[in-house]
Amino acid sequence: PNKKRIITDTFNFPSDLYILQGIKQNLGNQHEIIRIGASDNDITPNIAELESAMNENTALVTLSHVVFKSGYIYDMQRITELAHKKGALVLWDLSHSVGSVPIELDKCNADFAIGCTYKYLNGGPGAPGFLYVNKKIQNKLSSPIWGWWGQKNPFDFGLDYEPADGAQRFLVGTQPMISLLTMEAGLEPTLQAGMDAIREKSILMTDYAVYLTENVLAKYGFTLGSPTDSSQRGSHISIRHEDGYRINRALIEEMNVIPDFRAPDNIRLGFAPLYISFAEVWEGFDRIRQVMEEKRFEKYPKQKLLVT
Amino acid sequence: PNKKRIITDTFNFPSDLYILQGIKQNLGNQHEIIRIGASDNDITPNIAELESAMNENTALVTLSHVVFKSGYIYDMQRITELAHKKGALVLWDLSHSVGSVPIELDKCNADFAIGCTYKYLNGGPGAPGFLYVNKKIQNKLSSPIWGWWGQKNPFDFGLDYEPADGAQRFLVGTQPMISLLTMEAGLEPTLQAGMDAIREKSILMTDYAVYLTENVLAKYGFTLGSPTDSSQRGSHISIRHEDGYRINRALIEEMNVIPDFRAPDNIRLGFAPLYISFAEVWEGFDRIRQVMEEKRFEKYPKQKLLVT
Numbered sequence A, B: 001p002n003k004k005r006i007i008t009d010t011f012n013f014p015s016d017l018y019i020l021q022g023i024k025q026n027l028g029n030q031h032e033i034i035r036i037g038a039s040d041n042d043i044t045p046n047i048a049e050l051e052s053a054m055n056e057n058t059a060l061v062t063l064s065h066v067v068f069k070s071g072y073i074y075d076m077q078r079i080t081e082l083a084h085k086k087g088a089l090v091l092w093d094l095s096h097s098v099g100s101v102p103i104e105l106d107k108c109n110a111d112f113a114i115g116c117t118y119k120y121l122n123g124g125p126g127a128p129g130f131l132y133v134n135k136k137i138q139n140k141l142s143s144p145i146w147g148w149w150g151q152k153n154p155f156d157f158g159l160d161y162e163p164a165d166g167a168q169r170f171l172v173g174t175q176p177m178i179s180l181l182t183m184e185a186g187l188e189p190t191l192q193a194g195m196d197a198i199r200e201k202s203i204l205m206t207d208y209a210v211y212l213t214e215n216v217l218a219k220y221g222f223t224l225g226s227p228t229d230s231s232q233r234g235s236h237i238s239i240r241h242e243d244g245y246r247i248n249r250a251l252i253e254e255m256n257v258i259p260d261f262r263a264p265d266n267i268r269l270g271f272a273p274l275y276i277s278f279a280e281v282w283e284g285f286d287r288i289r290q291v292m293e294e295k296r297f298e299k300y301p302k303q304k305l306l307v308t
Helices: A013-027 A047-053 A074-083 A165-172 A179-195 A195-220 A243-256 A279-295 B013-026 B048-053 B078-083 B166-170 B178-193 B195-220 B244-254 B279-291
Strands: A004-010 A034-035 A058-065 A089-093 A112-115 A131-132 A236-240 A259-261 A266-270 B005-009 B032-034 B058-064 B090-093 B112-115 B128-134 B235-241 B260-262 B266-270
Touching: A004 A013, A004 A047, A013 A034, A013 A058, A034 A047, A074 A089, A074 A179, A131 A165, A179 A195, A195 A236, A195 A279, A243 A259, A243 B195, A243 B279, B005 B013, B005 B048, B013 B032, B013 B058, B032 B048, B058 B078, B078 B090, B090 B266, B112 B178, B128 B166, B178 B195, B195 B279, B244 B260, B244 B266, B244 B279
Parallel strands: A004 A034, A004 A058, A058 A089, A089 A112, B005 B032, B005 B058, B058 B090, B090 B112
Antiparallel strands: A112 A131, A236 A266, A259 A266, B112 B128, B235 B266, B260 B266
């Protein structure tokens, strides 16, 4: 509580940074938020810089396990150990890794993790998020939002808040029942396939995508915006092009390929191993080739639409 | 921001109080939370006490428009005016009134309102909540939780938070799409019927329920836990009995009547005008009479179950 340094990076999802900024302001601007940058062209975070930023005044290190633009994957075990040596807690955002990369929070002794279920866990837009708090610290903490489902005896309707034991104290309001029920169907295929099989196929797919980027798309000016080593990579890659925004629009509007564009020049391609085939990966890259060959992107304005 | 007094009452929904307590602690326990009590046997809040508690140091007055146990309905216009005279802001919890009582937030010049859609708006458990912020103050405020949907340009993925203009700045994360879509069906019957017709039937139903309480149930020891004047009452009433908890269990487990029990002695009966008939009101009260006549409640323990 007396430590005032919070360490994150420029690769973290912006809303993770916004939350930190909001908390900092609510607590009277006493904290310092440090954002570690890249060691190369926005692909790999600077781990040495991260390590040297961790000092005895560090309260929290918070990072995206797999980062949203480049798909770089942090070594959770190593970073958590480094932070713990300085007495800092660690919070991992699993949004871009859960369901595509095996994760062992307990084994890594992580303190906190959060994430969404609407990417690789098939929950769809606005599906429920999740929170992990290490058993060792659950009862030392309380949620900043004291809701009735985190109350020890919610149906006593007592006027004073008393937190429940264990993870339940982090609940807030009534759970969204319809969304939770649809998650059963969303999670089932992942449980059936198993994380090891999913990761194995995911690596083969992103390796194939890297191969196609270098051997089919490079001649049109594309570069890889992701690590080449699959052990440092989640289940998506970015391909970069100075006309990336317009190429992305042509893909969506003419080619039935729906990537995300992420500024300044990333076209982000996600590979969900459960339901995407290798033939579809080839087909997708061939459509990008077509857009370039036929210069289909040139008719779109450089001015961005509101939703990308 | 320099005012430190928050006024609420013991009738407010407990989780509203918990949220206030959590905020108070997060902000370093500088605020004073005052809870106004009842002027009678837990049916009517003490309005004189409420009025005299409002002083120049009052930041916020926050109340449930219709209170959850007794169904008492505050005069929104009058209380809002009183608070504004002292320079305080007013937040109304509409959970027990929206969809059953006409509400004119703009006309009353209310500052904030919140509420749930899972009662009279048919959203079901965990359906989306809502927030109202008066247009005059929207841009002077920001949410304590800085999420990406409250960001001015969420798809720019900028690293620094800048709040959107207007009410959009109070959004947080991605909206729960499935739950929002089901709300269309939930809201449609209310829009078709119109609030005036709903309120008219609601008053007739609660009047009838009060009549049955006094003429059928009184001889078994029941008293009315709600105002007798329908203009001071929402769309539910409480009937009180010292064996209320056990009577409630007998109704649920044997009679297919599902009220809520609210300690210490309230059996809360809700009347949703859209789909409950007068014949069903009579039938419900007759089943309560049966439970008493046949002493069916006596076989249940006084020890409470976890969910009531």
